[in-house]
Amino acid sequence: MTSREQSDGSKARARSTATPRQVAFDVLRAVAADDAYANLLLPTRLRRARLTGADAAFATELTYGTLRRRGHYDRIIARAAGRDIAAIDPVALDVLRLGAHQLLGMSTPAHAAVGETVELTRRARAARTTGFVNAVLRTISRDDDATWTARLLEGVTDPDERKGIAHAHPAWIVRALRSALAREGRESELDDLLVADNAPPRVTLVALPGLSTAEALGDRTRFSPVGARSAAGDPAAHPIVAVGAARVQDEGSQLAALALSRARPITAGERWLDVCAGPGGKAALLAAEARAGGAMLTANELVPARAELVRRALRAVDPTVEVRVEDGRDLASRHPREFDRILLDAPCTGLGALRRRPEARWRKGENDVGPLAALQAALLRSALSALRPGGVLAYVTCSPHPDETTAIVDALLAEHPADVVPLDARTVLAGITRTPLDLGELPNGAAQLWPHRQGTDAMFIQLLTRR
Structure with missing residues (x-):
């Protein structure tokens, strides 16, 4: 054996010695220090550490569970330590969070x-x-979570603050979710929604039309005609996923893309646009749908690195799809009235995906909503300018926050009372889904999916057309 082979073998053994706790800690540090996304980083770290089975499951729950309840544990750690969280060494704090979740x-x-x-x-x-870590953890271990929670609730009278403490959500998110449910007259479902946000989601796959079928992937999903439930283990190891004929994708995202592609029959030669295409999940499904119907998709992304992710996502579906790197707010000057169908999956707070992106609830604050809403409104006006008369525009957000959803649409319709007409997304979805969706009544025929009702991300879908 050569010295290089010995070195490579030593490196492989070193990678395989990482424990589940070490992997979870590494991900937490990357999230805290580098703004990494746990759902993207953890699978890579698990493969690198060669963790499978029970070890991978332990690392996954330790990572996601700690991130999901981080704010809750921070309150407990502060009580147990007798000092403010900001006064604790950041590395020790992440260790304490892991210990608290265990x-x-x-x-x-x-x-x-x-x-x-x-x-x-x-x-x-x-x-x-x-x-210090030893002392704090021993203090925490003296009581169970219910006892600590009751202690945190002492003297708190605001109902949203109390629910936030009980369900590990910032109070501003609780208020936003309450308001969103109240639009449908279903405010009583708030506790069910908060509980669902804390439940690990089942991984779902999308079979890309023309390349694979949902039946070939496994158990079908309840609603999406191209969806399947992933078996336990690494979904990337599925042979159909490995060759790019299927992808990991939430069922709600599948329905958002299909609402556009199947809103009406496709006419050969149509031109489609995905305005904010990164990282490429919905673009891949749209590309498959467009190819099957004889349409042509263009994918746009502002950030070059994310545009490259879109290219990779499209490679197995249709490598001829043009991927542009442009600002979606410039469509009026660059591509006026050019497209027959447009998907605007706008940047948002991500409050609809708190199950899958556990750190998101602690990463953004209430002050982030206003700037994001302004961006969403600008992107929607721009997308409208690129839509041909008679075309279909899908405005989608992975957030149910009223300021990011119905308020944005209401403002656009007020600006264009004679030019823009809402389409009934609920009727469109009723013609797509395998079983009926329990959708609430929203203005302008909008559809809002929910984790506690449909088991999907909380996707908001509004369809619009130009006269």
């Missing part, structure tokens, strides 16, 4: 949770905080 959210035996987590502190080069 003790309060996973029922890990206290001796294992404390001992292994303290050891992790040493490996994380934070040995000087070992005694």
